[in-house]
Amino acid sequence: MLSKFLSCFLLVSVLITFSSVKSDEGFDCKSPAKCISLAGYVSPNATTYSSIASLFGITNLNFLLGANSLPIGTSPSKSVAAKETVKIPFPCSCNNGNGISDKTPIYKVKAGDDLDHIARDIYSLLITYQEIAEANGITNPDKIDAGQNLTIPLPCSCDPVDGNPVVHYAHKVASKETLDMIGKQFGVPEKTLLDLNDLDNAKDLKAESVLDVPLTVCGSMANKTSWEYLSLGSNGTSIGSMVNKCPGGSPQASPSGPSSSGSSPSGPSPSGSPLKSQGLVCRSTAISKCKSVAGYVAPNATTLANITTLFGVTDFNSLLGANNLPIDTPQSKSVAANETIKIPFTCSCNNGTGISDRSPVYTVKAGDGLDHIARNIFSLLVTYQEIAAVNNISDANSIVPGQSLRIPLPCSCDDVDEIQVVHYVHVVPPKGTLEMIVDEFGATEESLLKLNNLTDAKELKAESVLDVPLRACTSMVSNASSDYPLLLSDGTYTYTANNCIKCTCDLNSQNWNLFPKPDAWTLYCEPSSPADVKVQNWQQCPSSQCTNVYVSKYLYDRSKCIRLYRSVVITTIAMGTIWIVKDEFAALEFLAAHDEPWLTAL
Numbered sequence: 001m002l003s004k005f006l007s008c009f010l011l012v013s014v015l016i017t018f019s020s021v022k023s024d025e026g027f028d029c030k031s032p033a034k035c036i037s038l039a040g041y042v043s044p045n046a047t048t049y050s051s052i053a054s055l056f057g058i059t060n061l062n063f064l065l066g067a068n069s070l071p072i073g074t075s076p077s078k079s080v081a082a083k084e085t086v087k088i089p090f091p092c093s094c095n096n097g098n099g100i101s102d103k104t105p106i107y108k109v110k111a112g113d114d115l116d117h118i119a120r121d122i123y124s125l126l127i128t129y130q131e132i133a134e135a136n137g138i139t140n141p142d143k144i145d146a147g148q149n150l151t152i153p154l155p156c157s158c159d160p161v162d163g164n165p166v167v168h169y170a171h172k173v174a175s176k177e178t179l180d181m182i183g184k185q186f187g188v189p190e191k192t193l194l195d196l197n198d199l200d201n202a203k204d205l206k207a208e209s210v211l212d213v214p215l216t217v218c219g220s221m222a223n224k225t226s227w228e229y230l231s232l233g234s235n236g237t238s239i240g241s242m243v244n245k246c247p248g249g250s251p252q253a254s255p256s257g258p259s260s261s262g263s264s265p266s267g268p269s270p271s272g273s274p275l276k277s278q279g280l281v282c283r284s285t286a287i288s289k290c291k292s293v294a295g296y297v298a299p300n301a302t303t304l305a306n307i308t309t310l311f312g313v314t315d316f317n318s319l320l321g322a323n324n325l326p327i328d329t330p331q332s333k334s335v336a337a338n339e340t341i342k343i344p345f346t347c348s349c350n351n352g353t354g355i356s357d358r359s360p361v362y363t364v365k366a367g368d369g370l371d372h373i374a375r376n377i378f379s380l381l382v383t384y385q386e387i388a389a390v391n392n393i394s395d396a397n398s399i400v401p402g403q404s405l406r407i408p409l410p411c412s413c414d415d416v417d418e419i420q421v422v423h424y425v426h427v428v429p430p431k432g433t434l435e436m437i438v439d440e441f442g443a444t445e446e447s448l449l450k451l452n453n454l455t456d457a458k459e460l461k462a463e464s465v466l467d468v469p470l471r472a473c474t475s476m477v478s479n480a481s482s483d484y485p486l487l488l489s490d491g492t493y494t495y496t497a498n499n500c501i502k503c504t505c506d507l508n509s510q511n512w513n514l515f516p517k518p519d520a521w522t523l524y525c526e527p528s529s530p531a532d533v534k535v536q537n538w539q540q541c542p543s544s545q546c547t548n549v550y551v552s553k554y555l556y557d558r559s560k561c562i563r564l565y566r567s568v569v570i571t572t573i574a575m576g577t578i579w580i581v582k583d584e585f586a587a588l589e590f591l592a593a594h595d596e597p598w599l600t601a602l
Helices: 002-013 049-055 061-067 115-122 129-135 179-186 190-196 304-310 316-322 370-377 384-390 434-441 445-451 510-514 558-564 584-593
Strands: 034-042 085-095 098-101 106-108 149-151 166-172 210-218 229-231 238-240 289-297 340-350 353-356 361-363 404-406 421-427 465-473 492-496 501-505 524-527 568-572 577-581
Touching: 049 061, 049 085, 061 085, 115 129, 129 149, 166 179, 179 190, 179 210, 190 210, 304 316, 304 340, 316 340, 316 492, 370 384, 384 404, 421 434, 434 445, 434 465, 445 465
Parallel strands: 034 166, 289 421
Antiparallel strands: 034 085, 085 098, 106 149, 166 210, 229 238, 289 340, 340 353, 361 404, 421 465, 492 501, 501 524, 568 577
16 A cells, blocks of 8 residues: 555656566466466447557467457457446466466557546546556656557466366456346355455455456356467467367356367368368268258348348249249349348258359459358358358458359258258247147158257257258159259249259149149149240240150040140250150150150259
């Protein structure tokens, strides 16, 4: 107390120096060590995470984001409101019984600054002007110069508490805040706070003082805070931490000891290899590419045209068919916020994993971060880690405006229980349950659990991506066809054979009873109307005929063929002829009898 009194007296009088007077700098730290500590910075004004990172000398934004439980990839321009508290991670160095930040942050004096203004109005009293003066060897606090660099000695410690490792958190006591309130906020016993801060009783606590709050360690994580990846920029030491939970459910994080890998499974490291994209399981050897569908929940009101552009859908008719919208629906049709639009896309399976085949591609805009792109633009159909991995991005904060990013939508081409299906990517909504998903899509709970590696329905998590197998109408299509395998889920349609044939899967259609086996889920196909769609690649659609096609030992002539409108489309591109055949057995019979090289099934 005497030293503080002398320091204040000398500052006012400015008659003699106080270079020999020591302030109560830092927290108690009895054993020489270095570690990571945290400080609760109450922002005096509205600002951004980027500005705070610069103020505290944090060279990699990931450290700051992780300490505040924000996803790596969050935009540096993310706003911070006035009086909002941001947790600052920093390296702590213990010497001579005191712990202060290790050579950081550094503040560059501006015109009009004085030490009290810097301590109070810039660093929100995490330190005092006396501590800044002492750390920088300043004998007269009124004599600082614009452009001068000042070390800011944030208080910290590396000491265990009651024999247990902790993360020391520097907390500035707010006006009217009590020790009881602080204890409840951070889950720390009042006695521990009293002992650690040399307080006789709770009434000794003073507003604007800095309190040492020990955040307890559970397993490998520290109570009440978390970060996914942390590295000491001052000495290159890497510390990897994974988000975890204590038995009580509180988020935990641990900055205990260097990591051999230098990265965390939760996010791309600043210097390590990118993570492997997850996708969906796809072990199919017979099919390497197929059509999948993703359920895109529009984050804001938009139009079908904008969604088509976002996902790189080149055939607008395919989007209409996937959503069972009339073929004359305009591209300007509005889509409400939170409305789900089914996105058809090509799936590619490699090395046991299925992701979208080279699309969509997103062009980075100013202010974008990978998490923003994944969460707010593509509605969590992908994670920021998956975007980073597929684009070989090792630092999630290194993207620049104009950069093209491939978006790896998860997908699969696998059969389920030996049945061909359309794999539908579904983002689980808040409060969504497996039972609700079963009711909505008609899949069985058993198949959903097995397909998504879940042992119990309770393991389903909101915002996770679920692989939902949709039973499909099938057709006999050559594997040389670009449409192979031609699969449609119930309530959808598509155009094939250069838009000359429309195929539909509709269990409620009056045409369903035309099939020999209605439960066989076979596509219903018919010539398309020239008024509905424009022919592609051909000047006009060839005539549809059944000449010399034997079906179940019966010969159908041309006049009967068009009226049958059965399930299998066989096209001869060179000869300009389309056959619509009754069922897959007839198609096999037909193909066996017509093995000319120009014959292709579409």
